[in-house]
Amino acid sequence: MKELQHLNKYFLKYKTHLLIGVVITIAARIFLLYTPRYVKQIFVVVGEAKSGKITQEVFKAELLEAILYIVGAAIIGAILTFFMRQTIINVSRYIEFDLKNEVYEQYQKLSLNFYKNNRTGDLMNRITEDVGRVRMYAGPAIMYSINTFTLFVIVIIYMINASPKLTLYTVLPLPILSVIIYKLSKEIHKRSTIVQEYLSKLSTFTQESFSGISVIKAYGIEPQTATNFKSLALGSKEKQISLAKVQAWFFPMMILLIGTSNLLVIYIGGMQYINGEIESLGTIAEFIIYVNMLTWPVATVGWVTSIVQQAEASQKRINEFLKIEPEIKNAVATHTEITGDITFNNVSFTYDDTNIQALKGVSFNVKAGETLAIIGKTGSGKSTILDLIGRLYDINEGSIVINETKIEDLNLIDLRDNIGYVPQDAFLFSDSIKNNIKFGKENATDNEVIEAAKNAHVHKNIVKFNNGYDTVLGERGITLSGGQKQRVSIARAIIKSPKILLFDDCLSAVDTETEEKILKNLNKVSKGKTTIIVSHRVSSAKNADKIIVLDDGKIVQEGTHETLVDTEGYYKHLFLKQLSETNSDES
């Protein structure tokens, strides 16, 4: 129960609802207990009427009174049971909602390394499956425990009052029932966890094959994929059947034990009646109702125990994530002004998971409002520089200074608010194009959206779609071409009008002519903003105020286009190569 203590703050938050729920639960049980007592009463008056002890009028009046009590109590009991669920089960839903949000907020705070170290399926499971299991503890488990406890205490007192010996014999099978249900529930849980694992394997496989459908089709590997799917589905089916086998035992066991208890009541009660130890046959009827009333709550003891164990295990998994301290911390609560002057002083950076040293003693400065272009071979560390400016990772050595303040000492929210980042792999959400652009500025007007799209040179493409800016993009923007996706992603950054614009090779999928036009527009919109352009093309870099050339994490060349084309080295080679490619394209 140690892990579940995490929920105490929520129980405290909803204490009024819970308290009302507890009172209603107790009251509901009390009303439902009227039935057996008045059933016994009916037996008694029937016996008295038969033996002539009471007149027909008195018999009718007493019978009517008993029936009215039974019906009235049942109605009130039913209404209270409705409210019992409305209070306690609702509280469990509130707690589920709060806990999901708490976990999601924590996910948002955690750094990219966390996402690399944990599989998406696991992250999803903790926020859905595990929170769901914890809810079963916060609601049903608590409700059934109060229910069972109240019923048990009251019923046992009534039963002992009526016949202590009969009580002993009738409740004897109940603990056995509880233990059996507990064992069954545990086995059900074990097998349903395996079923869940198979289901998640199956859904991951299906999701991946849908995402990569074009590759599957192009390579003609549909039959292999279908075979793999079949074998996973077969495993899943076998596990489901094995689960169903254990589940099938649940109700027969209940019926068997209820039957045994009923038989004991009839046999022992009958003997006691014959021996004159109990006065009325009504007591036997009353006991039979009690036994039936007790069976389900007693069975729930086993069920609830297993629910609590599952919830404890799930909360443990949730707590593991909740306890993780975000690697990237916002140490500054006050607002910090960002002007966009960026300096790297001897910065080295190694990725934890791969141990790859992506940057080795990199130093440069970009003044506020200037444009820096970063050129270099693939894997030379260009994207890493952009990630470090956005503080997606913290550096190992050296310092990054923005506005004369070390990056760690800036308010992280202000820093990221002032960055417009266009990643290499443009990610678009399954939403309209308009909303995808507005992602950069939530309250942007339609005109601003159009203006940004025009600057990113994608407006003409968008208006050609039937629904224009309201065109909804499929999963990962499947209806757009690579170049269109990149340009929508650029529009998203432009509309934000941030102090720092980071473009990570985001023109790679557009032709050089469009690239030229976009760069011209970017020149216009990035006036006064610090712009860093990562590219493999000299055409993207040539107008920058400064160009650095990276090789294996180190700066190997630095200067302007004019100075670099005059110097022997990577940049000049690249320039000449791309120049000859352009010339041969044109001829």
Ligand SMILES: Nc1ncnc2c1ncn2[C@@H]1O[C@H](COP(=O)(O)OP(=O)(O)OP(=O)(O)O)[C@@H](O)[C@H]1O
């Ligand atoms: N998230 C990551 N985790 C671990 N290693 C990484 C990660 N990102 C990059 N690396 C490694 O760091 C090195 C630099 O990568 P980076 O993406 O910065 O290069 P790049 O110059 O932008 O390459 P490209 O032009 O292909 O985009 C590479 O060796 C890469 O494998």
